[in-house]
Amino acid sequence: QRAGHVTIVEVAPRDGLQNEPRLVDTADKIRLVDLLSDCGYERIEVTSFVSPRWVPQMADAPAVLSGIRRRLGTRYAALTPNMQGFEAAIAAGADEVAIFASASETFSQKNINCSIAESIERFRPVAEAAHHRRIPLRGYVSCVIECPYEGAIAPTAVLRVARLMADLGCYEISLGDTIGRGTPKAVDAMLAAVLGEIAASKLAGHFHDTSGRALDNIAAALDHGLRVFDASVAGLGGCPYAPGAAGNVDSLAVNAFLLTKGYSTGLDGEKLDHAAAFARSLLGAA
Ligand code: HMG
Ligand code: MG
Numbered sequence: 001q002r003a004g005h006v007t008i009v010e011v012a013p014r015d016g017l018q019n020e021p022r023l024v025d026t027a028d029k030i031r032l033v034d035l036l037s038d039c040g041y042e043r044i045e046v047t048s049f050v051s052p053r054w055v056p057q058m059a060d061a062p063a064v065l066s067g068i069r070r071r072l073g074t075r076y077a078a079l080t081p082n083m084q085g086f087e088a089a090i091a092a093g094a095d096e097v098a099i100f101a102s103a104s105e106t107f108s109q110k111n112i113n114c115s116i117a118e119s120i121e122r123f124r125p126v127a128e129a130a131h132h133r134r135i136p137l138r139g140y141v142s143c144v145i146e147c148p149y150e151g152a153i154a155p156t157a158v159l160r161v162a163r164l165m166a167d168l169g170c171y172e173i174s175l176g177d178t179i180g181r182g183t184p185k186a187v188d189a190m191l192a193a194v195l196g197e198i199a200a201s202k203l204a205g206h207f208h209d210t211s212g213r214a215l216d217n218i219a220a221a222l223d224h225g226l227r228v229f230d231a232s233v234a235g236l237g238g239c240p241y242a243p244g245a246a247g248n249v250d251s252l253a254v255n256a257f258l259l260t261k262g263y264s265t266g267l268d269g270e271k272l273d274h275a276a277a278f279a280r281s282l283l284g285a286a
Contacts, residue, residue, distance in 0.1 A: 003262035007043070007228045008254055009174075009204065010036050012279060013064070014045040014079060015248050016236025018057045024282050026060045030067040032282065035275040036233060037071040039267050043096070045077045045230075049085030065092035077138065081112055086126045090133065097130055098174075099123040100140035101165060103158045104147035107178070111142070120164050127168040139165030140206065144175045144190055145182040155193030162194050162203075172204055174230055177217065180210025180246070184220035191224045200225030207249045209235060214249035215257050222261070229254055233272065234279035252276055 013033050017024055024032075029047075036044050046068065052059035065078060070093075077096035080086040089097055101119045102108040108116045130137040143150075144158045158175065165173045175194065177187075187205075194203065205221040207214040207229070218229055231254040237247025252272050255265050 004264070005227065006222075006258050006263040006265055008041070008251055008258075008265055008267065009043045009045065009228060009230045010039075010041045010233060010251060011045040011206075011230045011248060012036070012232035012234070012236040012251070014048050014058070015230070016232040016234075016279070018048065018055050019237040019247055020057065020283060022283070023057060026063050026067070028282055029060070029064045032233075032275065032279060033064070033068045033076075035271070035278050037069060037074050039271045039275055041074055041267065043075045043077060045079070045098070046094075048079035049089045049092075050079065050081055062088055062092045065089070065094060075136070079140075080126055082122050083125050083129065086129055090135070094135070096136040096138060097126070098138040098140060099126055099165070099168070099170070100142065101161050102142045102147075103153045103161050104143040104150050106149040107143045107147045110149065116161060120168070123168055127170075131169055137168070137170050139168065139170035139173045140176055141165065141173060142176040142178040145177045145186050146179055148179050155190045158190055159193045159197060162198055166198055166202065170202075172202055172228065173198065174204040174206045174228075176206040177208055177214075180208030180214065182207065182211075182217045183213060184216050187217045187220040188224070191221060191226070195224060200227070204228035204230060206230040208237075209246035209249040212246065214246075215253060218249070218254065218257065219261075231255075234276040234283075236279055236283070250276075 047061040047064045048058045075095040078089040078094045080089045080097040141161045231251040232248030233251045235250035
């Protein structure tokens, strides 16, 4: 309480499940989102409206988003890389949409099949449509520390893309340490650059815990004034080629960490445990 409020954005149903090798039943995805709603989240990223050939795990996006129980006070978001995705997301009831660019040229090509500059042009009509319909628009920048193909990414490259996202009208830009290679020192340097032009209140931290440093990196981001962090219940989203390797930082760990530091999150710990147990059961029954 003393230290103020921090928002945890729950991304397990999207970032977690998109990385799980096994396909989870639509009904189980809906149940997971419903259990997460019970925890009191302000925002849940439910799914992504992307090409099913690129990400088969998200092929049932319309059924999941239109099938969930909606809790008053929770906003349900979806990733929408283009107008096709945007229109499908709105039809299924998205309260918020997110566009996703990369600070790395190679990752942009591998992830969304176009250059960074082209991606911004593809996002422009999505941003305009969101603005027109008064749908909150979030922006992701991935590979803000390292790219799996290019290695270290310059903080100025992150700033450049974050600025483009802000110019498109994103109310918040989530900075993604996509492969979890960040250290507090690297996070410091990256945030120092981005905060030169974009206020901390418009930024979120999206840390993957691949190297076990996500909480240290969140601490570094808190020191810079960030108060929104993405996390995934039960750390859903481990790499299919590295059994036991951590994926997104675990929501329960982030919640406990923030409470220890004196922040409030508004989440119900017992219900989080319950949602986490269900999330684990989805992966356990191979
Ligand atoms: P493309 O092939 O360049 O697109 O893919 P296209 O417009 O030429 O379309 C090709 C086909 O895809 C067509 O189908 C379209 O209909 C279909 P066909 O006629 O060949 O049968 N298509 C779609 N289908 C459903 N929904 C759509 C859609 N758009 C086209 N919205 C595209 C470009 C962006 C679509 C593709 O590259 C794609 O779907 N990529 C998704 C990649 C993805 O989801 N990555 C994971 C999310 S990013 C992330 O995880 C990082 C983050 O967590 C932050 C962090 O960790 O740092 C956010
Ligand atoms: Mg991610």
